[in-house]
Amino acid sequence: MKKKIIIVDDHTLFAQSLHGLIKSYENFEVLKVCKNGKELMEYFNAGNLQPDLILLDIIMPVKNGLETMEWLKKTVPEQKALALSMEHDEKTIIAMLKMGCRGYLLKDIDPDEFIHAMNSVLNTGYYYSKEISELVINGEKKDAFELTSREKEFLYFACTEMTYKEVASEMQLSPKTIDGYRENLFGKLDVKSRTGLVLFAIKNNIYQI
Structure with missing residues (x-):
């Protein structure tokens, strides 16, 4: 059975191009293209079929x-x-993730990585970079994810609105x-x-949404 997708994007040309790309994938189909969140809400409130995945512009x-x-x-x-974004605005993307969004895509994403991202969300629940996704899916190199209690504490605070300077004060x-924790985790993860x-x-349930 094909996975059902809804696209929510006000840029008509991009949305149509994305629709065409998804149609080219054998196991996916587009239920609807909405121009904004209000149209999506109306779709749900009308009792229509719930999609497997929503591709949501910011x-x-x-x-x-x-x-x-x-x-x-x-x-x-x-x-x-x-989430989809024209720009990699870290503050907005983090806010989206904390709202329950399962990952983010930049609109210039390669088509191969795009379908990998959709499959990753549908199969594992979240989208990571290709390297991280492979580690999570295959369960390889588990030692890379063995974090100290202080590293987990730093990760928790990184999910808040605090600046790194404020995190340093809190910890x-x-x-x-703190810069060292950040750089070490960049490499480890x-x-x-x-x-x-x-x-x-x-x-990994270090921060609950």
Whole structure:
């Protein structure tokens, strides 16, 4: 049975191109294309078929991605969604993840990585980078994810609105030590940004959404 997708994006050309790309995949079909979160809400409220996955733009008129994720979290918390973004705005993406979004995609993503991302969310619940996804799915190199209690504490605070300087104060450590934690975890978890740290923390129940 084909996996059912809903696209929520106000850029008509991009949405149509994405629709065409998804149609080219054998195991996927598009149920509907919505121009904003309000149209998605109307779709759900009308009792229509719930999709397996929502591809959700962040910056939209009427009801944006953050507002839409907040509504989904309250109304259909089990619904899986992937964020789409023109820019890698870390603060917005982290907010989306904390609202229950299962990962993020940049709109210039390679088609092969795009389908990998969708399958990753549908099969494992979340989307990581290709390297992290393979480790989680295959269960390999588990030692890479054995974190100390202080590393887990740092990861928890990284999921909040705190700056790294504020995290240092909360953990009673120097900013230089916090920078060391961050860089060590970037290497250990094979991520390159705070967003990657947050996604790992959520997936591994270090931070509860």
